[in-house]
Amino acid sequence: MKIGLTFDLRTDYIAQGYTLEETAEFDKESTIAGLEQAIQNAGHKTERIGNARSLMEKLLKGVKWDMVFNIAEGLYGAGRESLVPALLDSFRIPYVFSGPVTLGVALNKAFAKQIVRASGVNTPSFFVVSQLSDIEKINLEYPLFVKPVSEGTGKGIDPASLIKSPAELKKVCARLLSEFNQPVLVEEYLPGREFTVGVLGTGEEAYVPGAIEIITKQSREKIYTYENKENYADAVEYTAIKGEIFEECRQAALQAWKALDCLDGGRIDVKTDRHGKISFIEVNPLAGLNPISSDLPILCRLNAIPYQELIAAILKSAIKRHFKV
Numbered sequence: 001m002k003i004g005l006t007f008d009l010r011t012d013y014i015a016q017g018y019t020l021e022e023t024a025e026f027d028k029e030s031t032i033a034g035l036e037q038a039i040q041n042a043g044h045k046t047e048r049i050g051n052a053r054s055l056m057e058k059l060l061k062g063v064k065w066d067m068v069f070n071i072a073e074g075l076y077g078a079g080r081e082s083l084v085p086a087l088l089d090s091f092r093i094p095y096v097f098s099g100p101v102t103l104g105v106a107l108n109k110a111f112a113k114q115i116v117r118a119s120g121v122n123t124p125s126f127f128v129v130s131q132l133s134d135i136e137k138i139n140l141e142y143p144l145f146v147k148p149v150s151e152g153t154g155k156g157i158d159p160a161s162l163i164k165s166p167a168e169l170k171k172v173c174a175r176l177l178s179e180f181n182q183p184v185l186v187e188e189y190l191p192g193r194e195f196t197v198g199v200l201g202t203g204e205e206a207y208v209p210g211a212i213e214i215i216t217k218q219s220r221e222k223i224y225t226y227e228n229k230e231n232y233a234d235a236v237e238y239t240a241i242k243g244e245i246f247e248e249c250r251q252a253a254l255q256a257w258k259a260l261d262c263l264d265g266g267r268i269d270v271k272t273d274r275h276g277k278i279s280f281i282e283v284n285p286l287a288g289l290n291p292i293s294s295d296l297p298i299l300c301r302l303n304a305i306p307y308q309e310l311i312a313a314i315l316k317s318a319i320k321r322h323f324k325v
Contacts, residue, residue, distance in 0.1 A: 001319075003039055004049045004065035006072040006084050006095075007032055012051075013075070024153040025073040027290070034291035038311035039069060052083045059091050067322065068095040069315075071289060078150055078182075081107050081286055094322035096314060098263045098285040106260060106283045107150050109185050116280045119259035121252050123280040124273060126187035129173050135166070143189040146172050148180040152284065156180055162189060190279055192272025195241065197253035198299045200313045202263045202321055208250040209313075210303030212238045212295075238295075240302040248278045256280055263321065265314040267296050 010026035036046050047065065049055050051072055068088055074080025082100035089100065098106070105111045110128045117123045127138045128149060144163040148156040156176055163169045169186070176184045197211040215237040241249065253268035262285040269281040288294030291307045300310045319325060 001044045001066040002047065003044045004047050004068040005032065005036060005039075006049045006051070006055055006068055006070045008051050008072050008074070018075075021155060022075075024155055025288075027071060027288075030292070031071075031288070031290040031294070034307065035069065035071070035289055035311065038291075038308050039315065041308055042312050042315055044315075052087065055084060055087055059087065065093060067318065068093055070095045070097055071286060073152075073286065078108065079104055094318070096264055096318040097266070098261070102261050102263070102285055106262070106285050107152075109147075109149050109282050110183075112260060112283055113280065115259055116256045116283075119255055121255050121259070121280045122273070122277050124188040124190055126185060129177070129184040129186055132170065132174055132177065135170055135173060138169075138186060140186065140188050143191075144169060144186055145189040146176065146184055146186050148176055149183045149185045151180060151182075188273075190271040190273050190281070192274070192276060193245075194269070194271045194281075195245075195249050195278075196295050196299060197249045197268045197270060198265075198296050199253055199257045199262070199268060200265045200310075201317045203258065205317070206254055206257055206262075208253055209305050209310075210299050211241050211246055211249045211253070212299040212302055213241050214238060238298055238302060240299070245278075252278045252280060256283060260285070264317040265296070265310075267299075 008026040009032065010023045010028055013023045013026060014020070032048065039046050049058060049068065052074060070084050072084045074083050081103040085095055085103060086100040088095045105115065110126065113123050113126060125140055127140060129135060142164060146161050146163055146169070160172050163172060173184050194214045195211050196214060198209050199206055200209055201207055217235055217237060249270055252270055256268050260283055262283065265287065266283065266285040267287045268283050270278050271281055273279045287296040289297060291297055297307050297310060
């Protein structure tokens with residue numbers, strides 16, 4: 001099978017003048033090379049397509065692939081992650097991972113929380129601030145936690161995200177509204193242990209290959225910030241979990257995964273609330289796939305699942321969906 005690869009290479013954007021934080025979700029060359037090698041090892045041919053613009057150019061020239069392995073995040077707008085799968089849908093080209101609707105909903109953390117909460121999964125009470133005057137309508141229990149509603153990789157999250165007073169809330173919301181030009185998600189703070197849960201497969205065949213606890217070493221409040229994610233080797237410790245807590249994480253993750261109609265592979269982030277109950281934070285249906293540093297490969301590795309096996313499982317799910325084999 002000829003499989004094209006769509007991606008956003010971080011160095012390309014940095015060379016154009018974009019900042020490290022603006023490009024935080026984009027991929028390193030080592031990610032593309034590792035993914036390419038794993039797909040080839042699985043018996044397929046690969047072709048690098050690149051970002052959405054490169055994909056458009058090739059599609060208009062009539063270039064075809066049997067399937068596309070999409071990890072392109074996009075740069076701007078609420079539909080940035082939806083662009084590549086929407087283009088591929090319009091040309092009826094099969095692809096790996098979730099479709100444009102799921103990716104668009106998942107990127108907006110408030111939309112995702114509404115769906116997941118309606119499915120019965122515990123999630124903290126929250127409110128969306130679109131303008132500063134919205135703060136007056138908030139009726140949540142302090143402490144609170146705030147972040148941009150549609151960012152990933154910890155962007156916009158730092159120690160100031162933990163809010164203990166109305167004055168702090170107004171100050172931080174004002175900064176985030178200005179800096180990110182999008183609404184701010186305000187939710188009741190979850191003070192307990194934090195986990196990320198891997199999910200592979202689709203629908204009733206989806207399963208959890210493992211989950212890990214995220215332990216931040218340097219932050220007093222134990223917040224998984226953008227800086228921690230960028231410097232994970234020194235700032236974060238990952239530990240595979242087993243037993244009752246794993247089962248609670250597994251059940252919540254699978255329920256959220258199915259409710260959002262996620263496909264093939266990704267991650268669900270959860271944390272224990274003030275009562276010790278597992279609570280949904282967010283979903284990543286377009287999870288990072290760097291063989292060494294991304295959370296999904298890390299959690300698989302800590303659960304004795306090598307990178308090659310991870311990519312093979314993702315491919316198997318996508319091929320079965322599209323080709324009924």
